[in-house]
Amino acid sequence: MKKGFGEKVLKRADRKVVFVTTFVTTVAMSIMYIFVTWSVGFTSSVDFCTVNCHEMTPQYREWQTSSHYNNDTGVVAECADCHLPPSFIPKMMAKTYYGVRDTLVHYFGDPENLDRKKMGESAAASIVNASCQTCHKNLFPSGLPRGGFLAHRRMEGEKQKCVSCHRHMAHQNRIYFDS
Numbered sequence: 001m002k003k004g005f006g007e008k009v010l011k012r013a014d015r016k017v018v019f020v021t022t023f024v025t026t027v028a029m030s031i032m033y034i035f036v037t038w039s040v041g042f043t044s045s046v047d048f049c050t051v052n053c054h055e056m057t058p059q060y061r062e063w064q065t066s067s068h069y070n071n072d073t074g075v076v077a078e079c080a081d082c083h084l085p086p087s088f089i090p091k092m093m094a095k096t097y098y099g100v101r102d103t104l105v106h107y108f109g110d111p112e113n114l115d116r117k118k119m120g121e122s123a124a125a126s127i128v129n130a131s132c133q134t135c136h137k138n139l140f141p142s143g144l145p146r147g148g149f150l151a152h153r154r155m156e157g158e159k160q161k162c163v164s165c166h167r168h169m170a171h172q173n174r175i176y177f178d179s
């Protein structure tokens with residue numbers, strides 16, 4: 001037997017172990033990745049928001065008749081496009097928070113008697129400009145009325161929120177029109 005044979009065998013075995021470990025880890029991580037992206041996508045979908053919780057039905061119906069569902073561009077803004085911040089970590093944090101809160105209300109609260117006016121205020125407070133601006137990148141499009149031009153120019157300096165001027169783009173609850 002030549003010197004170093006044992007070492008070679010060991011090295012070959014090592015390589016196999018390394019190969020198998022890498023392979024198994026890669027497969028496991030791919031499966032996990034697919035599962036996480038799938039579940040994040042699924043739990044952010046319009047169906048998940050509305051089919052599972054019938055208390056969201058009014059908001060869903062209103063949204064379907066709104067300009068953010070029905071418009072000439074064919075672009076549809078879904079619930080999560082407005083209601084969750086667009087970047088990954090804040091989005092996951094908001095998803096977790098609202099997910100837990102809405103589930104608690106669904107099972108232990110009083111989902112038949114929700115105060116939509118209060119909910120509207122808290123929803124508006126939580127909606128960030130960055131969500132609107134993933135689609136509305138140009139705040140000075142051609143055809144923007146003069147009032148809009150002035151308002152948008154002023155806004156940039158004063159750091160106003162889009163929703164402090166633009167409400168009811170997706171929901172037209174009568175409560176809001178009365179106030």
Ligand code: HEC
Pocket residue numbers: 046049050056059060063068077078079080081082083116117119120121123124127163166167168169170171172173176
């Ligand atoms: C274009 C942006 C946008 C989209 C899309 C959107 N919302 Fe809203 N949502 C808002 C804003 C802004 C408010 C704050 C109240 C208002 O302006 O009417 C709000 C308020 C709410 C409220 C609390 C107040 C209320 O009216 O009851 C709920 C619940 C809600 N949205 C659910 C949904 C669901 C479910 C969907 C999808 C089917 C959806 N939203 C789609 C912007 C949006």
Ligand code: HEC
Pocket residue numbers: 067068071072073074075076077078081082127131132133134135136162163166169
């Ligand atoms: C997924 C893309 C998307 C998101 C997110 C989005 N919008 Fe829109 N928005 C649109 C489209 C598409 C239209 C219709 C444009 C048209 O008809 O030319 C529109 C129309 C509008 C209009 C004019 C019509 C109306 O109903 O008043 C306003 C104002 C507006 N959006 C504000 C907002 C604000 C504020 C937000 C954030 C809360 C927001 N949008 C989020 C895509 C989006």
Ligand code: HEC
Pocket residue numbers: 129132133136139141142143144145147148149151152155160161162163164165166
């Ligand atoms: C100070 C009030 C104010 C703020 C804040 C504001 N807007 Fe506007 N916006 C207006 C006015 C006024 C118009 C003119 C049309 C109208 O009356 O709705 C307008 C028009 C628009 C339109 C319609 C453009 C068109 O071609 O008809 C969009 C889209 C829009 N704003 C998006 C936004 C977004 C996104 C933000 C946040 C980054 C924002 N606005 C912040 C007052 C405001």
